[in-house]
Amino acid sequence: MFSFTIKSIFAFVLLPPLYILLEFVYRYYRRSLKFLKGPPRPSLLFGNELELTVQEDLGVLETKWFNRYGLVFRTSSCFGEDTLMVADPQALRYVTMTSAYRFPKSTDSAQITTLQFGRGVLSVEGEVHLRHRKALNPAFSATQLRQFLGLFQRTTTILADKLQQEELGKDGKVINITHWLPRATLDIIGESAFDYKFGAVEGKANELSEIFKHMFVGARLYPQKRSLLYRAFRRSVNTPIANLLLKFPSRQDQKMMEFSVASKRIAKSLFDAASKEAKLEGDTKHSKDVLSVLVRSNLAEDPKKALSEDEVLSQMATLILAGHETTASTMSWLLYEITRNPQDQERVYQEIQNVREHAGPGVELTATDYDSMPFFNAVIKEALRLHPIVPNISREAGSDDSIPLEYPVLSESGERLSHVPVSKGQRISLNIAMYNRLTQVWGDDANTWRPERFMHDTRQDITVGVYSNLMTFSAGVRACIGWRFALMELQAILFCLLERFQFCPPPPDGSFRGLEDIQRVPAGLMIPMKRGNWRQGVQMPLLIKLRQR
Numbered sequence: 001m002f003s004f005t006i007k008s009i010f011a012f013v014l015l016p017p018l019y020i021l022l023e024f025v026y027r028y029y030r031r032s033l034k035f036l037k038g039p040p041r042p043s044l045l046f047g048n049e050l051e052l053t054v055q056e057d058l059g060v061l062e063t064k065w066f067n068r069y070g071l072v073f074r075t076s077s078c079f080g081e082d083t084l085m086v087a088d089p090q091a092l093r094y095v096t097m098t099s100a101y102r103f104p105k106s107t108d109s110a111q112i113t114t115l116q117f118g119r120g121v122l123s124v125e126g127e128v129h130l131r132h133r134k135a136l137n138p139a140f141s142a143t144q145l146r147q148f149l150g151l152f153q154r155t156t157t158i159l160a161d162k163l164q165q166e167e168l169g170k171d172g173k174v175i176n177i178t179h180w181l182p183r184a185t186l187d188i189i190g191e192s193a194f195d196y197k198f199g200a201v202e203g204k205a206n207e208l209s210e211i212f213k214h215m216f217v218g219a220r221l222y223p224q225k226r227s228l229l230y231r232a233f234r235r236s237v238n239t240p241i242a243n244l245l246l247k248f249p250s251r252q253d254q255k256m257m258e259f260s261v262a263s264k265r266i267a268k269s270l271f272d273a274a275s276k277e278a279k280l281e282g283d284t285k286h287s288k289d290v291l292s293v294l295v296r297s298n299l300a301e302d303p304k305k306a307l308s309e310d311e312v313l314s315q316m317a318t319l320i321l322a323g324h325e326t327t328a329s330t331m332s333w334l335l336y337e338i339t340r341n342p343q344d345q346e347r348v349y350q351e352i353q354n355v356r357e358h359a360g361p362g363v364e365l366t367a368t369d370y371d372s373m374p375f376f377n378a379v380i381k382e383a384l385r386l387h388p389i390v391p392n393i394s395r396e397a398g399s400d401d402s403i404p405l406e407y408p409v410l411s412e413s414g415e416r417l418s419h420v421p422v423s424k425g426q427r428i429s430l431n432i433a434m435y436n437r438l439t440q441v442w443g444d445d446a447n448t449w450r451p452e453r454f455m456h457d458t459r460q461d462i463t464v465g466v467y468s469n470l471m472t473f474s475a476g477v478r479a480c481i482g483w484r485f486a487l488m489e490l491q492a493i494l495f496c497l498l499e500r501f502q503f504c505p506p507p508p509d510g511s512f513r514g515l516e517d518i519q520r521v522p523a524g525l526m527i528p529m530k531r532g533n534w535r536q537g538v539q540m541p542l543l544i545k546l547r548q549r
């Protein structure tokens with residue numbers, strides 16, 4: 001009896017941890033990248049993951065390491081696991097384009113997006129992903145998007161009116177632009193995709209704007225050590241155990257789940273109303289806005305095209321977030337750069353004035369008008385290059401593979417490597433921010449703001465990404481579905497704001513010295529904040545003056 005009890009305790013209490021431990025040892029031994037150069041591991045438990053996550057300015061450590069070890073190297077993650085860091089153009093192309101579905105999202109990245117959005121296009125893989133993309137693609141064609149231009153312009157005009165009502169006076173006023181821009185882009189995605197008016201710019205109370213205010217800071221910025229370990233543990237165990245652990249979300253996971261619950265609640269009421277209408281009246285309009293294409297997919301009988309209701313709601317939650325915060329943050333960085341470079345701001349303004357003179361006062365502009373301004377568009381590209389809002393994306397090898405390199409690196413033993421062999425399950429971090437600043441691609445002044453580079457000297461031999469040789473919107477089958485949408489939005493917002501306002505550096509205020517104290521923090525997205533004041537949340541204070549006309 002006694003020995004039976006001992007055996008039971010051994011079986012139920014000791015065997016599971018022992019099994020997990022052995023699995024860890026096996027996996028990490030198999031996936032070792034010891035042959036590659038990389039920074040020393042400061043701790044066995046956290047590897048380099050803690051120092052990367054808590055660094056004050058995003059990208060500082062990575063830049064130092066890429067410069068020292070080459071465009072691929074090894075870092076250690078929690079529990080001794082190795083991660084392959086990549087900024088080599090050929091390797092990026094191979095992972096995102098040539099072999100895209102063979103490099104699925106890394107386990108933790110998929111777990112986080114599933115918690116945040118459910119099983120939408122951002123979190124699913126392979127055939128299922130292909131089905132989701134097929135359903136959504138018609139809503140993101142260039143022709144479909146042009147129909148929204150008027151909406152982009154109307155919303156931005158309301159935004160400009162609101163800013164003007166802020167009593168700017170003769171000397172202007174310092175305004176935190178990150179308070180306003182996400183409201184405008186939320187209104188735009190709500191109305192264009194779902195015919196839903198959030199009324200965020202108008203100041204209508206809405207649950208989502210409240211959640212967004214603190215979501216990235218609460219959920220992703222400077223996580224506690226135990227959350228980091230929990231997340232690392234969860235990604236390292238096998239699927240049944242991970243699924244069990246996902247039922248016990250950390251406090252930071254819960255922040256993201258708040259968004260998922262609230263956005264799906266709104267999505268459900270919109271979807272129910274639209275499906276009811278489609279069932280009663282039939283699909284006579286053949287509309288291609290997001291909600292219509294989703295309703296149609298839900299009603300489709302062909303399983304290769306159909307989306308379940310849960311998939312539709314997850315899609316809607318994904319688009320609400322992916323479709324607004326990204327563009328708003330990019331716009332904040334763009335305004336930051338043209339504020340620091342007033343001569344460029346004036347040059348853009350000159351182009352705007354020329355187009356306005358040509359079109360006539362108050363006339364709605366066309367896509368061709370926006371595309372006709374070379375420097376204006378170069379400024380948008382340069383902001384996307386220097387401030388890619390999604391600074392890196394995580395993948396893992398779906399099978400043993402060998403990743404080709406454009407710029408070979410030297411191994412630890414001094415061997416010249418033109419390919420990096422990886423084992424199934426190897427974590428890979430694709431560093432978008434680093435690629436966008438490679439001197440090999442962008443020249444010696446890659447770290448400097450110089451929009452002209454997009455007017456004169458684009459290199460044709462390196463082609464990565466869906467737009468202008470940038471990785472900002474990623475590449476291949478999983479590239480950003482909304483990149484054209486985002487560009488058109490940026491054009492409409494930039495035109496409208498610069499036509500009416502001048503943006504100047506904010507004067508020092510207490511310990512805040514001005515724009516030099518704006519930092520890019522690692523909160524999943526590349527978010528602007530005041531140095532030392534990250535508890536205040538997202539901040540980009542700019543002195544806004546009304547232009548004298």
Ligand code: HEM
Pocket residue numbers: 121122123133189318319322323324326327330388389390393394471472473474477478479480481482483485486
């Ligand atoms: C400047 C603005 C934007 C940037 C920099 C950006 C960047 C990105 C990046 C890097 C990815 C790839 C993520 C990954 O593979 O893990 C992505 C995916 C995605 N983006 Fe964007 N995005 C922007 C705007 C938008 C907009 C406006 C929408 C929708 C209206 C949107 C919807 C999506 C969706 C649905 C995906 C998932 C695509 C897939 O996995 O197939 N994004 N975006």
